[in-house]
Amino acid sequence: MKHILLDVNVILDLWLERGEYQLAEKLIEDAEEKGVLLWVSASSIPIIEYVFIQQLKKEGADSEEAREICRKLFELLFEYARPLSNFGFEQPALLTRAVDIEDAQIALSMNCLHGEKCIVTSDITFDNLGIVVCLTVADALKWIDEKDSNPKENSQIPFIDLKAQQDSIRPQLEKNIYKVLHHGRYILGPEVKELEKRLCEYTRAKHSIGVSSGTDALLMVLMAWDIGPGDAVFTTPFTFIATAEVIQLLGATPVFVDIDPRTFNIDPVKLELAIEALRKNDANIYPLPRAGTSNSQLTPKAIIPVDLFGLPADYDPIMEIAGRYGLKVLSDSAQGLGSEYKGKKSGTLGHATATSFFPAKPLGCYGDGGAVFTNDDELAEILESIRVHGKGKDKYDNIRIGLNARLHTMQAAVLLAKLDIFPEELEIKQKVASQYTEQIRQQAPHLATPYVPKGLKSAWAQYSVLAQSNEERNAIQKALKEAGIPSMVYYPKPLHMQTAFSNLGYEKDDFPVSVGTSARIFSLPMHGYLKQVEIQRITQNITKNLLSS
Amino acid sequence: MQIKAVYEDGIIKPKTPLKLKKTQVEVTVIIPDDCLEKEKPEASESLRQKIRKILGKYSKRGTASLAGQDKKLWHEHLVRKYNR
Numbered sequence: 332m333k334h335i336l337l338d339v340n341v342i343l344d345l346w347l348e349r350g351e352y353q354l355a356e357k358l359i360e361d362a363e364e365k366g367v368l369l370w371v372s373a374s375s376i377p378i379i380e381y382v383f384i385q386q387l388k389k390e391g392a393d394s395e396e397a398r399e400i401c402r403k404l405f406e407l408l409f410e411y412a413r414p415l416s417n418f419g420f421e422q423p424a425l426l427t428r429a430v431d432i433e434d435a436q437i438a439l440s441m442n443c444l445h446g447e448k449c450i451v452t453s454d455i456t457f458d459n460l461g462i463v464v465c466l467t468v469a470d471a472l473k474w475i476d477e478k479d480s481n482p483k484e485n486s487q488i489p490f491i492d493l494k495a496q497q498d499s500i501r502p503q504l505e506k507n508i509y510k511v512l513h514h515g516r517y518i519l520g521p522e523v524k525e526l527e528k529r530l531c532e533y534t535r536a537k538h539s540i541g542v543s544s545g546t547d548a549l550l551m552v553l554m555a556w557d558i559g560p561g562d563a564v565f566t567t568p569f570t571f572i573a574t575a576e577v578i579q580l581l582g583a584t585p586v587f588v589d590i591d592p593r594t595f596n597i598d599p600v601k602l603e604l605a606i607e608a609l610r611k612n613d614a615n616i617y618p619l620p621r622a623g624t625s626n627s628q629l630t631p632k633a634i635i636p637v638d639l640f641g642l643p644a645d646y647d648p649i650m651e652i653a654g655r656y657g658l659k660v661l662s663d664s665a666q667g668l669g670s671e672y673k674g675k676k677s678g679t680l681g682h683a684t685a686t687s688f689f690p691a692k693p694l695g696c697y698g699d700g701g702a703v704f705t706n707d708d709e710l711a712e713i714l715e716s717i718r719v720h721g722k723g724k725d726k727y728d729n730i731r732i733g734l735n736a737r738l739h740t741m742q743a744a745v746l747l748a749k750l751d752i753f754p755e756e757l758e759i760k761q762k763v764a765s766q767y768t769e770q771i772r773q774q775a776p777h778l779a780t781p782y783v784p785k786g787l788k789s790a791w792a793q794y795s796v797l798a799q800s801n802e803e804r805n806a807i808q809k810a811l812k813e814a815g816i817p818s819m820v821y822y823p824k825p826l827h828m829q830t831a832f833s834n835l836g837y838e839k840d841d842f843p844v845s846v847g848t849s850a851r852i853f854s855l856p857m858h859g860y861l862k863q864v865e866i867q868r869i870t871q872n873i874t875k876n877l878l879s880s
Numbered sequence: 881m882q883i884k885a886v887y888e889d890g891i892i893k894p895k896t897p898l899k900l901k902k903t904q905v906e907v908t909v910i911i912p913d914d915c916l917e918k919e920k921p922e923a924s925e926s927l928r929q930k931i932r933k934i935l936g937k938y939s940k941r942g943t944a945s946l947a948g949q950d951k952k953l954w955h956e957h958l959v960r961k962y963n964r
Contacts, residue, residue, distance in 0.1 A: 339947075339950065348939070348940070359927055381957055407931065411927070454947045454951075
């Protein structure tokens, strides 16, 4: 992402139609069109205000009239350019470094921004402290275009660009964080309540409970449902460990069910086979745990479908099966917030939904965080109790064993700023996914691009591609790495092959689809700030490798 | 007759089941104003037009840029303000 900071004289020229004001106007319009962020240093504002008002007074305006016009012009300016903070902690160092402290303050305010940046000024003596390049308006116009059409050949493309996202919401982020610092209600402060309310509005779930992580969100629901030793919980082995870890942590037994080869989500047909196999204690129907608690002593209690990579699991048959066998459904939508299944948003698809706000998730905070969604009033009440050490009427009245699992107020403040742009980011990611799919299908049609069944919308937590073989996957990843393009494997080893679950006695071939997928899958950079040229560079590097191998 | 119904994702469902003689019936629906997305304004004015509108009679120009003079004016102001 690129940033332009407009100096005082550029804004005054623009308002007073002086000098290169037409170019300044073009610069602002071009920047908006090409996704370059415009900024005005907070320290410039009083100077602009004073000089402009003086100018208008010279032309006959009275003070009140000039002030009102100036206020409206600032309002308009802030529709295009964001005010950039000057931090107090940076000021003492300025005294030793700056020749012109006003200029230096402006230059220093750009320190917090990531990516490429410049100050646009007509002042040739501008004191930039040597930390940021200064350009004239005319040169800045070229700078936008040059940089846009000429990305460096081997520059690193971020797998997920949290820095660009941070810059795009910086003023709101600073405001929200400042508010928490000011009111000081760090534990379950007003931001947590506000976030929960807004997430209910967004997902249309009746209840949203902010918790300390996606893992705790899963754990708390199972605790609330009283899942424990002797209980079986059905889930997929092709997921992050947290999904099954929480089952085993409570002494219950994970019973794995293989995935659909196209969606990578739990296969409902196999799910029913697994339930039947367990009920009849017959591993010939479907592979069952071979060790630990005897299968005949296990009671089927719940299903945890995972919305892998942001794509919802197939909830219609899952809920139908759950209804028939009297099972609860906990949707593991750690990656799926924002996704949709037949018009319903993630958060309303199971009896309860757990999501994660881990930084890399579709809606991520700056640390750990998570939430549970449910329409069940009783469950919501129990979850609120578990979240605070099993509290009753207050935290010193403990009616059950609970956890310390509250969402931090500071993280809620971060999430509120991110939630503002969340729907827009999802739309952009949808476009990125479509571009990837189109280009991969054209250039390498034998690679399997993500399959999104009709009526479903993915949150695109990951864009994952299936190579034809393990060797091809590894070769593609190697070529991408050499070209400065990161790729990841989610997940290299299914859970039934992990040492942590060796107590279940599963064998590698019990879940062939998961095993085969883990050997061939790889994920490409996916975020709302990927440029078209970057997508092209990524897909071309995949093709280039295929042609040379 | 008037009935209560819920609109969700393009489907209007009566709150209590209805038996109708036809499979297709035209109905009149009242949607609360606060539920409607505001329409986007038509093609917006250029930045210049917006600035001129705010400036009103003070909009004119074509003079040279005065970066040096602006700075001088500001500094003179500061001297006056703090050297009283």
